Amino acid sequence: MAINSLKRLALLGSVAIGLALPARAQDSGPLLDLLVKKGIVNDQEAEDIRAALVKDFAANTSAGKLNLSPALTEFALSGDMRLREQFETQRTIAVPGTASVANERERVRLRFRLNGDLKLQSGWGAGFSLQTAQNADSANQTLDNIGTNYGIYLARAYVSYQPSLNWFFTGGKFKNPFFTTDLVWDADINPQGFAETHTTFLNGKDTFEVRAGQLVMKDNAEAIAAGAAPTTGVDAWLFDQQLVYTKWFGAENLSDVLFAPGFMFYNASTITSQVSGTNKEQAYNGSTKYLKIVTLPGEVNFANIYGTGTQLKTYWDFTYNTAANDRAHQSVANGGYGLPATTNKGAMSWLVGLGYGYGQGKNKGDYSLKADYRQTGISALDPNITDSDFAFNRLNQKGYKFSGSYNLTDFASLTVTYFITSRLNDSINTKAPALAADPTLSDLNSTNTLQVDLNVKF
Amino acid sequence: MKKSILFALAALAATGVAHAQKLVIKGSDTLGAKLVPTLAEEYKAKHPGVSFEIAAEGSTTGISAIIDGTAQIGMSSRRAKPTEMSAAQAKGVNMKPTIVAYDGIGIIVNEKCPVAKLTKRQIEQIFAGDITDWSAVGGPAGPISIYTRNTSSGTYSDFKDLAMNKRDYAPSSQKMAGNEQIAAEVAKNVNGIGYVGLAYITDPGIKAVAVDVEGVALLPSKKTVLDKTYPYARPTFYYTNGEPTGEAAKFLEFTLSDEGQAIASKIGFVPLK
Incomplete structure (x- = not known):
């Protein structure tokens, strides 16, 4: 019954060599079955080899010690660590007759993120992301007091369901499901609530998608204890829907074109107590109902036009708030910051950008350069979700963003980003003597920010 | 002393x-x-x-x-x-x-069920819950009732590996403690389907369904198990x-x-x- 030792050793060796890695002992079944079929070994000998390989796998590999759910078909663990040196200047709007104040700051910051994304059977999925810093619009943790350690927060936790290639549903706190730019959505923010995507596959790789999201922006108390002041609290929801059309042309020259018109609006509610505090919208009941925004982002990509691996990209975004008049009145005039009747209400914002690069940022030597210009009307956007690095979330700004990135290795890159912004409409926030304070929505005259990042991905 | x-x-x-x-x-x-x-x-x-x-x-x-x-x-x-x-x-x-x-894992149905053979794909789809009615596999209309072993059973996991591409069972499937229980339930339910070891395929009230492998209908038997032609051996x-x-x-x-x-x-x- 016992297999001859020499034969066993030879077979073990050949199977192991054939498999290259002991960790792939689980794959040995077909090879052993073939050896049995050809009469080289019998079933019991094959079983002994299989058991020896599994023991080796179990004893000498980390994977062999994991006891994962049978429902799990794929578990992707990923993350990144970013070390940032940031220099910033915020110049306030000066009271007439006085000099503007320039607040300068230099910070060393780190960002750590750990992501787990699970694919389960029958189209189900789930995942999470842990990261430094509590603010949703920045996972950066400034290196502060030597006596302080830093917290880890749950930045994503979601379930998903894909019953077919056409439908995808997700709920919880998840990656942004919309095609967008950082004119509208800060790339660090993970929306929360529910989202659905329906994809229609057209000719070749062309697709037409309908994306929708019902996003929780703030949970408010609907009722308060008897005897207390009455409340009109209603949860704040953002309803975002988008049509995304992608046309593919080829692997060279004009590669693809993408258009993604959309419309986003809120229910009538209040967004308060934002983590970032005073640089957000000063909330009041019902303020969000004046955000009914048409969005028109898109991009055109060119590939291999200056040699294999090169890419040229043009991208843009445009927004128009159809409730801008009311928004301007509520957001800016509220509290005594009155706008002259003739003033542009800042209903529109836009961004145009150009990018050039080599590779996908995944291999040593890959690089990319990007530059964009944008204007943000004071009523055109929701400042709770716009890019926190551009003018520190303030609206009524115009300016540039420049960035360049170079891959030092396949997994480490160096990135330099520079923002320069200034006030878009000088008739807002005039600091006239009658105005007691700045509306924090638009209280900066100009900003400069330089970020130097070392990124390591794993 | x-x-x-x-x-x-x-x-x-x-x-x-x-x-x-x-x-x-x-x-x-x-x-x-x-x-x-x-x-x-x-x-x-x-x-x-x-x-x-x-x-x-x-x-x-x-x-x-x-x-x-x-x-x-x-x-x-x-x-x-x-x-x-x-x-x-x-x-x-x-x-x-x-x-x-x-051993061969036999696919069993009620003896009154007119379905005599199923393809491997159909078996996978039935047990995974993709196919829920007998009319989809040539039988009379009626909801398919699935009987499987419980999760501590080796047959439970073997069947997933051998017949279901490691997919999960349909949520509606009913978990039984043993082969005899599955055979007994299928014998009572004209819409039932389940699997049992070779030793149980002749239990009363049930019959084994042939597995269609590239056009050849194979029943579990000592010959098909030993020559490894039966897919669920x-x-x-x-x-x-x-x-x-x-x-x-x-x-x-x-x-x-x-x-x-x-x-x-x-x-x-x-x-x-």
Whole structure:
């Protein structure tokens, strides 16, 4: 019954060599079955080899010690660590007759993120992301007091369901499901609530998608204890829907074109107590109902036009708030910051950008350069979700963003980003003597920010 | 005098222990419901001093019993998983599988069901819940009732590997404790479908469905299992801690003997040769 030792050793060796890695002992079944079929070994000998390989796998590999759910078909663990040196200047709007104040700051910051994304059977999925810093619009943790350690927060936790290639549903706190730019959505923010995507596959790789999201922006108390002041609290929801059309042309020259018109609006509610505090919208009941925004982002990509691996990209975004008049009145005039009747209400914002690069940022030597210009009307956007690095979330700004990135290795890159912004409409926030304070929505005259990042991905 | 009495009592006790050997066997219902008890009875007839404790509660319990040292033989209709191997090694247990017989997992339906064969794809779709009505596979309209083994069963996981591309069972599937329970439920339900070991496919009220493999309809039989043409064939195992010794080694030897294999064949398993 016992297999001859020499034969066993030879077979073990050949199977192991054939498999290259002991960790792939689980794959040995077909090879052993073939050896049995050809009469080289019998079933019991094959079983002994299989058991020896599994023991080796179990004893000498980390994977062999994991006891994962049978429902799990794929578990992707990923993350990144970013070390940032940031220099910033915020110049306030000066009271007439006085000099503007320039607040300068230099910070060393780190960002750590750990992501787990699970694919389960029958189209189900789930995942999470842990990261430094509590603010949703920045996972950066400034290196502060030597006596302080830093917290880890749950930045994503979601379930998903894909019953077919056409439908995808997700709920919880998840990656942004919309095609967008950082004119509208800060790339660090993970929306929360529910989202659905329906994809229609057209000719070749062309697709037409309908994306929708019902996003929780703030949970408010609907009722308060008897005897207390009455409340009109209603949860704040953002309803975002988008049509995304992608046309593919080829692997060279004009590669693809993408258009993604959309419309986003809120229910009538209040967004308060934002983590970032005073640089957000000063909330009041019902303020969000004046955000009914048409969005028109898109991009055109060119590939291999200056040699294999090169890419040229043009991208843009445009927004128009159809409730801008009311928004301007509520957001800016509220509290005594009155706008002259003739003033542009800042209903529109836009961004145009150009990018050039080599590779996908995944291999040593890959690089990319990007530059964009944008204007943000004071009523055109929701400042709770716009890019926190551009003018520190303030609206009524115009300016540039420049960035360049170079891959030092396949997994480490160096990135330099520079923002320069200034006030878009000088008739807002005039600091006239009658105005007691700045509306924090638009209280900066100009900003400069330089970020130097070392990124390591794993 | 007192020492002499104590010595005599100790010797008597030792003799008694030597004569009252107890073999603890735990694990697979496929093996433990019919085959191993029958083998045990035959073995006891030849070795009157040996008693058996047999618990057939699923392959997982058999492998766990070897790891925990609570049985000398673990019956299993599936191979030990890497995590079980790892747990065994952590406890200094050397999991040793020995093939004792072959088995074919038969797809069974109610004897009144007109469906005589199914493709491998249809079987996967039925058990995964993609196909929910008999009319989709050539039968009369009616909701399909799925009966499977419970999660501690080796057959439960073997069937997922062999027939379902490792997919999960339909949420509506009903989990049964053993082959006999599945056969009994399918016999009662004209819309039922399930799977059982080869030894149970002739139970009353049910019939085996042929599996269509590239146009060839194959029923589970000793021939199709042994020549490995039947797609849902598998070996069954005794797991021991290293090479078995003592009574466990003798019982294993008996199981593999011509007499033991004849018993396996008579009960419905496929002997090794």
